[in-house]
Amino acid sequence: MANRPKAYGNSAEVASKIDAKYSEEDELEIVAWISSLVQSSPEGKGKEAFQAWLKDGQVLCKLMNALQSGICKPNPPYKGSLQAMKQNKEMENISVFLKAAAKYANILAQDLFQTVDLYEGGNLGQVQSTLFKVGAEAKNRGLHGIGVKKADENKRVFDEQKMREGRNIIGLQMGTNQGASQSGMSAYGLGRQMTQKYCLRAPNPFWCNLGFVVGFKPPASTMANRPKGYGYSREVASKIDAKYSEEDELEVVAWVSSLVQSSPEKEGKEAFHAWLQDGQVLCQLMNVLQNGICKPNQHYTGAMQAMKRNKEMENIGMFLSAAAKYGVKSEDQFQTVDLYEGGNLGQVQSTLYKLSSVAKKNGMGDGIGVKIADENKRNFDEQKTREGRNIIGLQMGTNQVASQSGMTAYGLGRQLTPQK
Known part of the structure; x- marks a missing residue:
């Protein structure tokens, strides 16, 4: 141990x-x-x-x-x-x-x-x-032991009258009606009373007049108020979050804005996320780099949040497919949820840098990121190829400029000279 x-x-x-x-x-x-x-x-x-x-x-x-x-x-x-x-x-x-x-x-x-x-x-x-x-x-069992002794069974036996009385008592496990009243509650037969705040957001005021809203839910959580993880999950999320760079954000926004004439409402991670979340700007960017490569869904104007979310995530998926077709490797791309839920915006920045590098190689201006090197293929004739087989590469070491001059002869011990 x-x-x-x-x-x-x-x-x-x-x-x-x-x-x-x-x-x-x-x-x-x-x-x-x-x-x-x-x-x-x-x-x-x-x-x-x-x-x-x-x-x-x-x-x-x-x-x-x-x-x-x-x-x-x-x-x-x-x-x-x-x-x-x-x-x-x-x-x-x-x-x-x-x-x-x-x-x-x-x-x-x-x-x-x-x-x-x-x-x-x-x-x-x-x-x-x-x-x-x-x-x-x-x-x-009555032997010498340690720890907590189990309680002895104490079985209660009740007669039939007590059993009947007990059926009429509401146990506290089910809650209690003591100290409670229906004061202020809606009368029986009336619909649920929606506050003005939510009725204004309802898809149809008619349903609000009846007291409920079909298919209506409070606004979905944003990146700012989304519940955080705990323990190890929170630690991992914190490390991922730390990869987001405000300097890279400025550079990415400047590059994308110069191509699609669109920019976030303000600086910061929240605005960057909201700007790209629906996938429209990303598809516009791809179509500037290569005409017709990305065909996003039209802006959804309905009231169903689930449908809106689905359309926007499809747009991001279309952008990723177009980027892969354009030349960005799949392992260099972010996942759809990384952008849509804002969980890994640092990877979103990284993907856009890779996309710009490919665009540079394809002759689309200066862009951002590192330009990918052009292929420089060498062709050697048969004689050069044969000569190369006789050369020991430096990866294996070299015996050049080395000799045994001054070394101790084989069989003798190491010669230690006195210090001067």
């Missing part, structure tokens, strides 16, 4: 959290309990000694047999020299203990530790948890 290679990054963080669950106080309590039943104890204190004490499964099976005779039958200690065979026998012993513990204490499979948790020492906190559950069951 001490010299096992450590994980890195997220794996190291997870391993550290698991490792922190191990308790030295619980260790002392478990060791005292097991030692009182099987007359065995670890060689020292601490996690390393605790794991080594239980690792072969012999002590665990002795513990189970002390609690219930014959419930655990381990392999005898292995005397051979084959480490693989020894490891296999010891892991089998741990598995035999786990089956016996589940049978004895009625422990659910998800509450048991895994064999490797103990054998490789990866989750000794879970090992402690399992032993506490076994100790609690021992307490329930």
